[in-house]
Amino acid sequence: xxxxxxxxxxxxIFLLVVGLYAVFVKGNYVKRMIGLGIFQSAVFLLFxxxxxxxxxxxxxxxxxxxxxxxxxxxxxxxxxxxxxVVGIAVTSLGLAxxxxxxxxxxxxxxxDTRRMDDQS
Amino acid sequence: xMTFFGFFTLTMVAVxxxxxxxxxxxxxxxxWFGIFSLLMASNFFILDAADVALTEAAVGAGVSTVLxxxxxxxxxxxxxxxxxxxxxxxxxxxxxxxxxxxxxLEQPRLGDPLAPVxxxxxxxxxxxxxxxxxxxxxxxxILASFRGYDTMGEVLVIFTAGIGVLSVLSFKPKxxxxxxxxxxxxxxxxxxxxxxxxxxxxxxxPVLLLFGLLVxxxxxxxxxxxxxxxxLFAAAIMLYGILEGADRSAKAMPQKVMINLAxxxxxxxxxVGVACMLLGHxxxxxxALWTDPQIAQYYGILMVEFxxxxxxxxxxxMIFNAIANRATY
Amino acid sequence: xxxxxISDAMLATGAAFVVIGAFGVIRMPDLYTRMHASSxxxxxxxxxxxxxxxxxxxxSLATFKLFAIAVFLLFxxxxxxYAMANAALISGVKPKLAHxxxxxxxx
Numbered sequence: 001x002x003x004x005x006x007x008x009x010x011x012x013i014f015l016l017v018v019g020l021y022a023v024f025v026k027g028n029y030v031k032r033m034i035g036l037g038i039f040q041s042a043v044f045l046l047f048x049x050x051x052x053x054x055x056x057x058x059x060x061x062x063x064x065x066x067x068x069x070x071x072x073x074x075x076x077x078x079x080x081x082x083x084x085v086v087g088i089a090v091t092s093l094g095l096a097x098x099x100x101x102x103x104x105x106x107x108x109x110x111x112d113t114r115r116m117d118d119q120s
Numbered sequence: 121x122m123t124f125f126g127f128f129t130l131t132m133v134a135v136x137x138x139x140x141x142x143x144x145x146x147x148x149x150x151x152w153f154g155i156f157s158l159l160m161a162s163n164f165f166i167l168d169a170a171d172v173a174l175t176e177a178a179v180g181a182g183v184s185t186v187l188x189x190x191x192x193x194x195x196x197x198x199x200x201x202x203x204x205x206x207x208x209x210x211x212x213x214x215x216x217x218x219x220x221x222x223x224x225l226e227q228p229r230l231g232d233p234l235a236p237v238x239x240x241x242x243x244x245x246x247x248x249x250x251x252x253x254x255x256x257x258x259x260x261x262i263l264a265s266f267r268g269y270d271t272m273g274e275v276l277v278i279f280t281a282g283i284g285v286l287s288v289l290s291f292k293p294k295x296x297x298x299x300x301x302x303x304x305x306x307x308x309x310x311x312x313x314x315x316x317x318x319x320x321x322x323x324x325x326p327v328l329l330l331f332g333l334l335v336x337x338x339x340x341x342x343x344x345x346x347x348x349x350x351x352l353f354a355a356a357i358m359l360y361g362i363l364e365g366a367d368r369s370a371k372a373m374p375q376k377v378m379i380n381l382a383x384x385x386x387x388x389x390x391x392v393g394v395a396c397m398l399l400g401h402x403x404x405x406x407x408a409l410w411t412d413p414q415i416a417q418y419y420g421i422l423m424v425e426f427x428x429x430x431x432x433x434x435x436x437x438m439i440f441n442a443i444a445n446r447a448t449y
Numbered sequence: 450x451x452x453x454x455i456s457d458a459m460l461a462t463g464a465a466f467v468v469i470g471a472f473g474v475i476r477m478p479d480l481y482t483r484m485h486a487s488s489x490x491x492x493x494x495x496x497x498x499x500x501x502x503x504x505x506x507x508x509s510l511a512t513f514k515l516f517a518i519a520v521f522l523l524f525x526x527x528x529x530x531y532a533m534a535n536a537a538l539i540s541g542v543k544p545k546l547a548h549x550x551x552x553x554x555x556x
Binding site: 005006007008009010011013014015016017018019020021022024025026027028029030031034035037038041044045048049050051052053054055056057058059060061062070071072073074075076077078079080081082083084085086088089090091092093095096097098099100102107108109111 | 126127130131133134137138140141146149150153156157160163164167168169170171172175176179180183184187188191192194195196199200206209210212213214216217220221224225227229230231232233235237238241242245246249250256257258259262263267270271274277278281282284285288289291341342343345347350351432435436439442443446
């Protein structure tokens with residue numbers, strides 16, 4: 001994997017930028033939740049790429065641990081394991097709010113909701 | 121060879137992310153998001169993170185797509201392209217990207233064993249796990265025992281999100297004439313007209329539940345644990361809800377029972393900690409549970425992971441039932 | 450030795466079928482013909498790759514797991530294609546026909 005060098009980090013920056021762009025520019029609330037999901041996954045990619053060790057295996061002991069056996073760093077994996085499920089729970093909360101906005105305002109576009117807020 | 125695979129999947133992830141943001145039909149965008157999650161899962165597997173890959177595949181490509189589809193059926197299915205100036209967002213986003221890019225030029229390259237992140241705490245964990253806890257999966261050992269406090273906080277966050285969804289969706293829509301779910305239920309119930317889907321889908325539900333149980337209790341020896349198992353259980357119930365109609369799945373797993381199960385999962389986790397305290401040790405110090413410390417850690421991790429799996433299952437089923445049973449316009 | 454050669458041949462053939470399926474998905478003119486092309490990947494391509502992997506493992510737990518994966522994929526992938534085709538038909542996607550005056554006889 002050493003030929004990849006810093007490619008992982010550049011892809012992470014690209015995904016971050018794409019997710020942020022979606023949140024800024026898109027007016028639809030559901031599209032913004034998708035953009036936030038891409039942003040979240042980019043951060044997961046950063047953490048997991050930090051923990052790869054060249055020549056190591058996954059952090060599970062198979063049989064008797066031999067000397068000099070390299071393992072991938074288990075700590076970022078622990079963080080991301082919980083973060084994935086927390087991310088889906090928070091995304092579903094955002095989707096529930098989007099459903100309520102649709103029921104009250106009649107549309108999930110930011111332009112329409114802002115116009116109705118200004119009128120009332 | 122792995123270099124080529126890594127390069128390929130990373131490029132595909134970037135391409136699929138752009139396709140997700142660009143597509144204006146929201147159903148298409150949520151399907152692209154599912155493909156994005158699956159590619160991220162295979163990326164995680166290439167980077168030697170097997171637990172994370174399993175959880176991301178179950179949650180991102182399974183549960184998340186269903187929840188997005190459910191939400192999209194209640195909102196819009198096309199987004200309107202917003203006119204207006206795009207210069208300021210592009211500039212801001214480009215500046216952020218550029219600053220991060222300059223920051224990564226000083227990072228150690230991928231896979232460097234001498235990187236600072238591998239030097240301080242991680243070798244201690246890898247070395248001391250056979251001595252203190254003696255289970256093969258180091259990630260489960262750190263998650264449930266060494267860093268048990270953090271996991272307790274995460275479980276409580278998941279529970280809070282579940283309660284939040286229920287409280288947001290507990291307001292019934294007032295003015296507009298809505299089709300009640302009973303009328304909908306009599307007309308079209310799930311996918312009952314499609315015999316092939318019903319037969320094959322129902323064959324898969326017990327297999328999914330069994331696999332969820334395997335992942336839950338085998339989490340000490342192989343990749344798995346409470347979080348992935350919860351997502352798999354919830355996926356099985358979601359499959360039942362899609363096939364038979366959401367009102368059937370709400371009757372099979374009523375909301376009141378699910379709320380109580382979610383609270384029970386959190387109670388089990390904190391209860392183990394309090395029990396350790398009452399037996400004379402610190403909070404969440406599993407050595408109090410038995411005389412032999414390694415067996416005590418084993419029991420503590422078992423009970424705590426069970427609490428985690430219970431809460432995650434109950435919360436995800438709760439959210440699915442709440443969204444899928446909403447009256448549609 | 451022989452087993453290694455056979456498994457290499459099956460893996461290569463399976464990969465070739467997957468690529469053929471991918472070409473078909475891109476080049477076919479219509480939704481239904483594209484799904485027909487992708488069905489090559491999900492049955493024959495998958496089976497050949499799985500059997501090729503099975504032969505490298507000998508008799509072990511990994512063999513049984515690969516066999517189980519192949520069985521589940523055989524169950525679910527064609528059913529998913531059927532569901533997609535049915536949904537497309539119900540929502541009104543018309544297949545592209547050679548003779549245009551056949552369009553009126555479609556359900």
